[in-house]
Amino acid sequence: MDNHNTSLSKSVTSIKRDNNKVNRKRSFSLNEKQLGYLMILPSIILIIAVIIWPITVSFWNSMFDYQLNDPTRSEKMLSAHIDLERYADNYFLVNNSMKNLQSFDETGLQKETFSDLIAGLDSFHQQLLADTEIEQKYQMVEEMLINFEPVNDDELRYSSIDNDFALTYKNYIQETLNILSRVEASSTDMANAIKTVKEQLTTLESSILQSNFIGFEHYINYLFDGRMWSSLSLTSMFTVISVLLELVFGLIIALIINRVFHGRGLVRVSVLIPWAIPTAVAAMMWRFLYDGQSGIIAYYLERIGLIADTGYLLSTSAGGVISIILADVWKTTPYMALLLLAGLQTIPGQLYEAAQVDGANRFNQFFKITLPMLKSTILVAVLFRTLDAFRVFDLIYVLTGGGPANSTESISVYAYKTFFSQQNFGAGSALSIIVFLCIVLISVLFIRFIGSDLFEKKANR
Amino acid sequence: MNKKAGISFYITIAIFIFLTMFPFIWVFLTSIKPTKEIFSSFDWFTSNVTMSSYKSALTSQPLLKYMWNSFVVSSITTLVAVGLASMSAYAVTRLPIRFKGLFLGLVLASAMFPQVAIISPIYNLISSLGLRNSYGGLVIPYITVSLPLAIWLLSTFFQKIPTQLEESAKLDGATPLQTYRKIIFPLAAPGVFTTAILVFIAAWNEFLFALTINTENEWRTIPVGLAMYQSEFTVPWGDITAATVIVTIPIVVIVLLFQKRIVSGLTSGSVKG
Known part of the structure; x- marks a missing residue:
């Protein structure tokens, strides 16, 4: 009985433990x-x-067409908008000035023209305010203007309006401006009044913002932009030449120092x-070395007759291109090397010993062993360097x-300046x-084209 | 291919070292010349050694402040980026999650993105957060930009750690977090440290974000500050050479101390043994 009990309790605990284990395991892997x-x-x-x-x-x-320094283009707008702060301010002024102008017209000859214009503007204004939301906003903005408060809330300040309405309103203001230009002033007072109205109307027009969505227009413009193409070709040339030079010099250096010697550190x-x-x-250092006045490299190159004068390196386009390539090669060849x-050190030495036994000379060894064994390292290094150099x-x-004169402008520099x-x-x-x-x-x-076998090799490993 | 090194070999090496070091040598020799000599002679050594360029470099621009800014920004970046990256790398190399390939592909692709293509939205974002001319304004983009490198390096290092250790820890009932803290992290510490050095150097050297986001002189980092060391009419080469020497010293120290680690970090991603 006793025996039976213990064995039973044993099995119970073992089941419990197993249960525990299962539970723990499940929650563990879920947690993981x-x-x-x-x-x-x-x-x-x-x-x-x-x-x-x-x-x-x-x-x-x-x-x-998004430009931060132009108030009519400093926002991205898919549809036309109105800047209510400027609009309300100027509409009020235009209205007053127009009535003022009418009073200056002593001859009364233009009376009809002016009242037509006032009525026309008024009808557009009423059309705008027909939208209850805009009307509410307009009243709030007007109140703030009277209290000389700036309207900082963009929600309140800008309202989206119908594209066609914006266009016709703008055209109408433009037309008004044309009519006013043709009006002959009968006195200097009247001429001044016309000038004021015209200025205010121009501001009023600029408060109506048309959509600046232009699709692919920038790209199309750049297709025909000489500066874009010259910066693109400069970037490509810089990339190809510097990466090539870095590869050649890096390989030479790596081959030279791939041995045991004192002073590796x-x-x-x-x-x-x-x-x-x-x-x-x-x-900055290279700018000093190339400097036409106190640059040592410019001075030595002139002394040995490689360049005509010390200014050549930084003030001519060919010199500028050579200068940036040389500086880049100096900075990144060590990295390449x-x-x-590291790639050279993974090539087993037996390969060379076997080649020597078979009578291969150093030249053959380099092309038959070193280069093929180094291929994947070279490809990775060249890919990284190319992407880096292209972003220079x-x-x-x-x-x-x-x-x-933009002759050394890379495409990133061009973009930054823009x-x-x-x-x-x-x-x-x-x-x-x-x-x-x-x-x-x-x-x-x-x-x-080049890396496919490389990536396959990696995948197989 | 281990040949004995002869005299001609050492001469070649000496020429190579001289050529790579020449700009530094010349800049140092210029920095201890009196200003008049910089613009009038090309003699290598001056007989009137002076520290006036150093004095002027430290007073004409807040050079030490630039270095402090760079140090703060790079340190925060390194701490956060390496922390986040080691978590990601651990998850990718050790935990049974799906879409590992997709995640690593995303990481690698984002390392290749040109920074000029993200600079204007980042500039707008940082401006709207009110973070221009602050450390935060640089740290946020720096962390993100250095994450791909850090994740990639750390994944390589973590992969080299044998999995048996963790399995036995798991059998002993350690949670994944404990395994990570007690087993993985100490073993991976050399790799983590290497990654940290590379991230730190990359953040220290960054130029484009620093140029656009922190435009106030007080908040400039070293690369931008040094590039702006020019008055309107003349270029103060004395100041610039002295400043260059000052800012190069910490880098030389880092390189001297950690040369082997740096080399192992640089080569681990590209060379598959």
Whole structure:
């Protein structure tokens, strides 16, 4: 009985334990999965909010004639809008000035013209206020204007209006302006009054904002923009030449230092420092070395007769291009050499020994062993460097500022200037989307034509 | 291919080191010259060594403030980015979640995006949040921009850690979080540290966001501050060379201390052993 009991209780506890285990296991694995999603969530949110979403917004912005420094274009508007603050202010003024003008017209010859104009404007105004929502807003804005309060609330200030109505209203004001230009003033007072009315009418017109959605117009304009094409070709040329030079020099350096010798640490440090300093600082240093007055490199190159005068490097277009390429090669060849060296060190030494036994010379060894074994490293390094070089901004912006005469302007520099010097966010966005599309194209070409075997190899591993 | 290094080899190496270091050597030699000599002679060594350029570099612009700004921004970026990235990398390499390939693809693709294509919406966003001319205005984009690099590097490092250790920890009843804290993190610490150095250097060197978001002199970081070291009519090369020497010193120290880690970080992504 006793025995039986213990064995029973044993089996019960064992069942319990098993149950526990199962439960724990189930909740554990469920937790693991949830935890996994929870752990990648912050990164996903940030990447979407600060990279993916802005690209979409850039694309959307590029479809508008969107300029921050122009009040009629500083908002993106799919439909026509009215700036009620300016409208209310100016409508009141125009109305007064018109009546004023009428009183100056002593001859009475233009009486009919003026009353027609006043009536016409009034009818458009009534049409606008026929919308009860606009009327309410208009009254609130008017009250604020009387109290000299600024209208900061965009909701209150801007109202969407019918596109056709906006156009006809604007046309009517334009027509009024034409009529007023033809009116002969009978006195200086009247001439002044006409001038005032015309100014106010122009402001009134500008308070009616037409939609600035223009679709692909920016892109079409850039198709025929010489500056865009020259910056695009400069960027491509810079990319191809510097990456090529960096690859060749990097490979040479990597082959030379791929052995055991004293002072490897020193070489490593001297290779890492150009890579580690900020590009803007490097560009500033090179600007000093190239300087036409006190630049040592310009001075030596002139002394040995390579360049005609010391100003050549920074004040001619060919010199400028050479300068940025040289500075880039100096800064990134070390990085390339490091990547290739790491690749070289993974090649087993037996391969070379076997080749030597078979009588292959060093030349053959390089082309039959080193290059094929290094292929994937070279492809990855070249892909990364190409994408980086195509986005070049800091180096050119600091070293030459895109000059002389835009001859060293990369497409990123052009886009930056369009954004922040011209404040033209629409056109700048179109340029930046062009850069983006080029980068996508380069990546796709790499993967499609050169990198396919590389990625296959990775997948097989 | 391990050949014995001869004299000619060492001469080649010496020339190579001299050429890569030449800009620094010349900038340093210029920084200790009196201003008059900078604009009048090309002699390598001056007989009138002076620190006046250094004094002027530190007083004409708030150089130390620039360095402090860079330090604060880069440190916060590094802490947050490495923290978030190590969580993501752990989830991707160790936990049974779906769409891993999609997530890593998204990460890699966003590393390739040109920054000029996101600068205007970011500028508008930071402006509307009232974060222009503040540390936060730079930290938010910097963290995001450095996440792809950090996630990619850390995933490579985590993959190298043998899974048996975790499995035994799991058998002993450790929760995933405990496994991560007690097993993975200590083992991955060298990789995490390497990632942190690379993220820090990348944030320290960033130019485009710093140029557009923090436009007030007080809030500039080192790259932008140094690039703006020019008066309207002449370029003060004495100040600039002295400032360059000052800002290069911390980088030289970092490189000297962590050279091997930096090299392992730079090469881990591109070379598959």
